[in-house]
Amino acid sequence: MPHVPSSNGRPPWRATVLTLFPEMFPGPLGHSLSGQALQAGIWSLATVAIREFGLGRHRAVDDTPAGGGAGMVMRADVLAAAIDHARADAPDAPLLYLSPRGERFDQTLARELAGGPGALLLAGRFEGIDERVITARQMREVSIGDYVLSGGELAAMVLIDACVRLLPGVVGATASLSEESFETGLLEYPHYTKPREWEGRQIPEVLLSGDHNKIAEWRRNEAERLTRARRPDLISRPKRPSKP
Ligand SMILES: C[S@@+](CC[C@H](N)C(=O)[O-])C[C@H]1O[C@@H](n2cnc3c(N)ncnc32)[C@H](O)[C@@H]1O
Numbered sequence: 001m002p003h004v005p006s007s008n009g010r011p012p013w014r015a016t017v018l019t020l021f022p023e024m025f026p027g028p029l030g031h032s033l034s035g036q037a038l039q040a041g042i043w044s045l046a047t048v049a050i051r052e053f054g055l056g057r058h059r060a061v062d063d064t065p066a067g068g069g070a071g072m073v074m075r076a077d078v079l080a081a082a083i084d085h086a087r088a089d090a091p092d093a094p095l096l097y098l099s100p101r102g103e104r105f106d107q108t109l110a111r112e113l114a115g116g117p118g119a120l121l122l123a124g125r126f127e128g129i130d131e132r133v134i135t136a137r138q139m140r141e142v143s144i145g146d147y148v149l150s151g152g153e154l155a156a157m158v159l160i161d162a163c164v165r166l167l168p169g170v171v172g173a174t175a176s177l178s179e180e181s182f183e184t185g186l187l188e189y190p191h192y193t194k195p196r197e198w199e200g201r202q203i204p205e206v207l208l209s210g211d212h213n214k215i216a217e218w219r220r221n222e223a224e225r226l227t228r229a230r231r232p233d234l235i236s237r238p239k240r241p242s243k244p
Helices: 032-039 076-088 105-112 131-135 151-166 174-178 214-232 232-236
Strands: 013-019 044-047 095-104 116-123 140-143
Touching: 013 076, 032 151, 044 095, 044 151, 076 105, 095 151, 105 151, 116 151, 131 140, 131 151, 140 151, 140 174, 214 232
Parallel strands: 013 044, 013 116, 095 116, 095 140
Antiparallel strands: none
């Protein structure tokens, strides 16, 4: 499908998900910020039903693991046909396989992907996919964390959501993005809102002072304190360069 200009004048960021369960989409992505951005044409979503490329009367997509063992493995020939079909509409998009073995998805990667044309996302099922299609189609394996999901669809949604909110025009004030957790290399400072006192707990006085320098300093200190306490690895971690 050709790119239609979005309301911000750019071609939409395009997510294509290859899945056995296309009916799961857009799911939560159709709501709130990402849903409004989808409606506004800032991004677009396509699904490719892997089953349509399945073999035989039953449209088989998987088979038993070579060498034996439990479970089933998604077939390389079926997946390659689905990928090649999806590729025709998204020639420049990076191809990612959501996989617990992959590099860890983080804000830097979200920014890198959001800066590109979109992504082709392969959601696995069963025991995973035939290794040969990973190398043959040069997939980048990406994990959303050290746990095992039943399928890659939720992981694809997580990745898409994190990218979409970085697209211009999706989140109102750009300042609110640049101060978020991980953007500065730190976790975000605590937030408060009305009422001024709640269950005997006060909003820190400095936030009510109107002194913007002092507020900025307090927020920086709090961000550092929280990061040291909860994620000291973020402070010691060398910064991964973000591609524009
Ligand atoms: C049951 S899992 C397969 C797990 C695989 N046998 C293993 O031990 O690494 C099925 C599919 O869920 C997806 N998946 C599971 N955990 C994931 C994670 N942490 N990040 C991204 N995708 C994940 C992958 O697409 C995977 O092919």
